[in-house]
Amino acid sequence: MEVNSLMKKEEGISFNLISHNKLDKLSSDEKLKFILAEVKKGKILVLEQGLTPIEQTSLIECTMKEIEQDTFIGVEMEGYEQENPTFIQKIFKIYKKPRITMIGPADLLKTVHKDNNMIQIKIIPGRGAK
Amino acid sequence: MGLFKKGSLSAILQKIFGKKHAKIGIYGPPNVGKTTLANRIVRDWTGDIMGSVSDIPHETRRAKWKKDVKVENGGSHLTMDIVDTPGIATKVDFKEFMNVYGMSKEEAKTRAKEATEGVIEAIKWLEDIDGVLLVMDSTQDPFTQVNVTILGNLEARNLPVLIAANKIDLEESSPATLKSAFPQHPVIPISALTGYNSENLYSLMVKHFSKKRKKRWR
Numbered sequence: 001m002e003v004n005s006l007m008k009k010e011e012g013i014s015f016n017l018i019s020h021n022k023l024d025k026l027s028s029d030e031k032l033k034f035i036l037a038e039v040k041k042g043k044i045l046v047l048e049q050g051l052t053p054i055e056q057t058s059l060i061e062c063t064m065k066e067i068e069q070d071t072f073i074g075v076e077m078e079g080y081e082q083e084n085p086t087f088i089q090k091i092f093k094i095y096k097k098p099r100i101t102m103i104g105p106a107d108l109l110k111t112v113h114k115d116n117n118m119i120q121i122k123i124i125p126g127r128g129a130k
Numbered sequence: 131m132g133l134f135k136k137g138s139l140s141a142i143l144q145k146i147f148g149k150k151h152a153k154i155g156i157y158g159p160p161n162v163g164k165t166t167l168a169n170r171i172v173r174d175w176t177g178d179i180m181g182s183v184s185d186i187p188h189e190t191r192r193a194k195w196k197k198d199v200k201v202e203n204g205g206s207h208l209t210m211d212i213v214d215t216p217g218i219a220t221k222v223d224f225k226e227f228m229n230v231y232g233m234s235k236e237e238a239k240t241r242a243k244e245a246t247e248g249v250i251e252a253i254k255w256l257e258d259i260d261g262v263l264l265v266m267d268s269t270q271d272p273f274t275q276v277n278v279t280i281l282g283n284l285e286a287r288n289l290p291v292l293i294a295a296n297k298i299d300l301e302e303s304s305p306a307t308l309k310s311a312f313p314q315h316p317v318i319p320i321s322a323l324t325g326y327n328s329e330n331l332y333s334l335m336v337k338h339f340s341k342k343r344k345k346r347w348r
Contacts, residue, residue: 053281053282057253057283060218061249065246067221067242069242073221074220074221079275113271
């Protein structure tokens with residue numbers, strides 16, 4: 001019998017808001033390990049300051065390596081694009097930091113709608129965190 | 131030749147006028163028509179095809195590479211190595227292949243496993259290309275995290291990108307939505323299936339991917 005580790009709805013769903021201070025202290029590799037470990041436990045993370053595009057790509061790569069077909073099918077990740085730096089910011093190499101991002105297990109979250117002003121994500125009924 | 135050997139003259143001209151050879155990756159989420167477009171380009175300029183296409187996601191699970199595809203645009207040309215990459219996704223669920231596409235459990239699991247490896251391979255190819263033809267489905271919402279992530283990655287690497295708004299032969303397509311979603315990049319509406327607007331695509335590819343770049347151009 002297949003066991004889905006996320007089918008424990010009686011234990012509720014955990015949303016963790018992660019401060020930028022917490023992530024700032026970690027290297028890119030450490031950030032990705034932390035995020036994937038939490039998401040694999042069935043937690044939904046809201047990162048106050050999201051990942052850079054290169055980190056996001058690495059997260060996708062790491063996620064693919066971690067997929068276990070009966071227990072972890074991947075991540076749902078949504079956030080806003082980094083705003084384009086102004087001319088002055090480019091000259092002084094001041095780049096805007098990544099913006100708020102939500103990351104959770106793909107069998108728990110589903111993006112319903114996303115545009116420049118709103119991201120709507122629904123929790124798939126009957127799922128819950130460990 | 132007198133003053134210059136042929137090779138060094140070519141290098142000098144290239145330095146002044148831009149590149150004449152580039153490795154171009156065809157990227158995008160699964161099922162947006164990457165291989166259909168790769169087949170279109172390769173067939174139009176070499177008579178060959180790149181790979182098989184299917185309505186089932188993750189049909190291309192290994193990158194395919196066609197070297198020396200010479201694309202002409204009036205008096206100029208660009209010779210490209212075209213790399214058709216597997217679709218990039220943040221999740222792969224074998225049950226989708228069973229429930230939606232009627233595969234057996236064994237087939238579905240094998241396809242899912244190969245699909246995850248394909249995503250990794252596609253990402254690794256980003257290290258080794260000179261420009262990207264990013265294919266999006268113009269009938270779908272363009273603000274997917276995969277599109278945003280790929281574009282952000284290419285911008286961070288300073289790689290030139292051309293967005294192909296594919297499937298405009300379908301009634302529900304809206305290339306204008308795609309253009310307004312990513313105004314910082316050139317967007318060309320096409321139908322890889324019918325070949326609609328492919329001449330303009332080739333013209334734009336030659337112009338856009340021939341430009342001199344400060345970084346990464348060889």
